[in-house]
Amino acid sequence: MGEKTRMFHRKDTRPVRVGDLTIGGSDEVIIQSMCTTKTADVKATVAEIHRLEEAGCQLVRVTVNNMEAADAVKEIKKQINIPLVSDIHFDHRLALAAIENGIDKVRINPGNIGRRSKVEAVVKACKERGIPIRIGVNAGSLENHLLEKYGYPTPEAMVESALFHIGILEELDFHDIIVSLKASDVPMAIAAYTQAAQAFNYPLHLGITEAGTLFSGTVKSAAGLGALLSMGIGSTMRISLSADPVEEVKVARELLKTFGLITNAATLISCPTCGRLDIDLFSIANEVEAYIANLKVPIKVSVLGCAVNGPGEAREADIGIAGARGEGLLFRYGEMVRKVPEAELLNELKKEIDIIVHEFNRTGEIPGRRQHQERIELAQKQAQAQHS
Known part of the structure; x- marks a missing residue:
């Protein structure tokens, strides 16, 4: 060649x-x-x-x-x-x-x-x-x-x-x-x-x-x-x-x-539709997208329709929700933080977003992200050690 x-x-x-x-x-x-x-x-x-x-x-x-x-x-x-x-x-x-x-x-x-x-x-x-x-x-x-x-x-x-x-x-x-x-x-x-x-x-x-x-x-x-x-x-x-x-x-x-070529913009992760949906995912995702559209903060927000695959699919999200009939889950980096009544799910997510934005503007860091990256690196090293 x-x-x-x-x-x-x-x-x-x-x-x-x-x-x-x-x-x-x-x-x-x-x-x-x-x-x-x-x-x-x-x-x-x-x-x-x-x-x-x-x-x-x-x-x-x-x-x-x-x-x-x-x-x-x-x-x-x-x-x-x-x-x-x-x-x-x-x-x-x-x-x-x-x-x-x-x-x-x-x-x-x-x-x-x-x-x-x-x-x-x-x-x-x-x-x-x-x-x-x-x-x-x-x-x-x-x-x-x-x-x-x-x-x-x-x-x-x-x-x-x-x-x-x-x-x-x-x-x-x-x-x-x-x-x-x-x-x-x-x-x-x-x-x-x-x-x-x-x-x-x-x-x-x-x-x-x-x-x-x-x-x-x-x-x-x-x-x-x-x-x-x-x-x-x-x-x-x-x-x-x-x-x-x-x-x-x-x-x-x-x-x-x-492509990871911008560092001052918020990212929304939302799942496609399926028969497991018990919440109005479309309207929630659209409202969250509008809420974070002008943020100059590199926050990752996840809006998912159910708790089956949700947290695992959005384990890189700084904050997210997974909906279910009656109540949903609020989670960070794939780990559940707490259960929230369905009617309060969107407002609770917005509050958490505001807290993260405030902390980023104060410290220059997304709270919890560095520790999350450290956990990933440790898990990767342990996996490599076991298979070497």
Whole structure:
């Protein structure tokens, strides 16, 4: 077999500063979204960004398609708490105006804004202010010479496009670069990002473009981005949905939790339905999910329908309930704490969650988790000793 091609893991990529964030060079994956408002409408744009911030968005992009939008950047920046990215197409003057007004990152394809002097002007302005550039390759808008060469959008064509734009910036000694290679076709996007991770060490911005509505787009994005995240690819991501952008952030946080790539979010464990259910599991699980949705605490909460498999299935939960007719069980790490009347089950769980959150905010630790991990490690050592 031939030698395996090296692939740059996200933690081995070049760190790029964006405002007060660093993208690349670590295992952290930054969550971003894009405003749906007219950027020149400062009030509406700021209001939407505040909603995104509250949901956990770390970086937000706005379209800068005219000079009014570019001028609005200055006032928007004054009223928000996360870095702001400008989305620029073709007109380098809009990029220069956004930079002048304090933008934190520019999304632009240097090959699409005209003669070299225009590119040099944008790069010079970015260099002077320490502003990075995202090269945004899209399967739907590849250069004509690449379509002629490959006959159709392909992963290879997308990577070649990225390398072309990277080359323009590198010739000008500019290296604060982030790259995206978006396609609506999931296998194509996975292949393009994988090949890009083998071709260069600039951090990658993940996304499946035109993914779809809240339901279908979530499934599509989870399939594509989940595959890439599992390979260590991607330093920032946007879930693109035809929905309220706050939903994009919620899905992104949930996806990152799945891979253990986020440490300030609560996780809900709930069981599927079966004939043993004696409580209204759906409504309880939904209410608990809403209760913990905005917690910036890495608590694991379990809501299970019965006591047969429940505690064992959720032995990693910091707190959980298993329902039964008349009464249910409150448990931690698979061990029963006490029995609770069915009518009080939900309120008791919320009280326990509040206690854990309070203790975490006070001490920086989830109460009981360290001891639980120590018990696991001891049990594993004992098992290994018995079978060695």
